[in-house]
Amino acid sequence: MDRFPLESWDPDRPDIAPLLAESALVDSGLIPSASNYVFVLALKSAEAGRGHAIYKPSRGEAPLWDFPPDLYLREQATYLLSEALGWGIVPPTVIREVGLEHGVGSVQLYIPHDRRCTFFDLRGRFPAEMRRFATFDWLSNNADRKGGHIILDGRNRLWAIDHGLTFHAEEKLRTVIWDYAEEPVPEPLLGDIEALLGQLDGGDLPERLGACLDRSEIEALRARAAMILREPRFPVPPSSRRPYPWPLV
Helix, strand or coil, X not given: CCECCCCCXXXXXXXXXXXXXXXXXXXXXXXXXXXXXXXXXXXXXXXXXXXXXXXXXXXXXXXXXXXXXXXXXXXXXXXXXXXXXXXXXXXXXXXXXXXXXXXXXXXXXXXXXXXXXXXXXHCCCCHHHHHHHHHHHHHHCCCCECXXXXXXXXXXXXXXXXCCCCCCCCCCCCECCCCCCCCECCHHHHHHHHHHHHHHHCCXXXXXXXXXXXXXXHHHHHHXXXXXXXXXXXXXXXXXXXXXXXXXX
């Protein structure tokens, strides 16, 4: 397969967060095709050896009219949501500044994958997982789910990447995953969303999300979760605005 020839740490390592936050920077390279500045970092730890990560600095973001600056914080918030749901579909992500040339930004574990393989190639093989991704994008109000943002690693595990345009307080869902419109949301996913609502009403999840999002965005997340439980059918593409991202991949 045409894989990016980079090493990567195991995403399930219990020390993966400190590895991403504290490992020494060995090298970095700009990804030229990205709309904002995005870098591949080569990191090295005495305990874990070399690993790679994707770095999105605040200073490399192009201004947007409908999202505030510091989109990297939304990358972190989306990881926190994935973990709170127990779904583990967003690669480990931390906020880091120390040792990085371009300043504070998100650092996300790089997942080796076949870059030619996208949602459109995978949806028939992984129908249950794709319904999970569709639900996740609905919850996070993802305004930019392209087909290439669903990736498959070498262990047949699916991941979701690129979440800078998420959690807006206004409804902005733009995605390629409209395949399940009007279908019922699977019961196990509803159980996880009900548990998420409990965490949003107690515990430290609102505080952790509050470091990345404003209060209205957290309240909108809570409202979306409650709405999904009340009306558990996947939404249809709206006709009043553009429901698909561009490009599709």
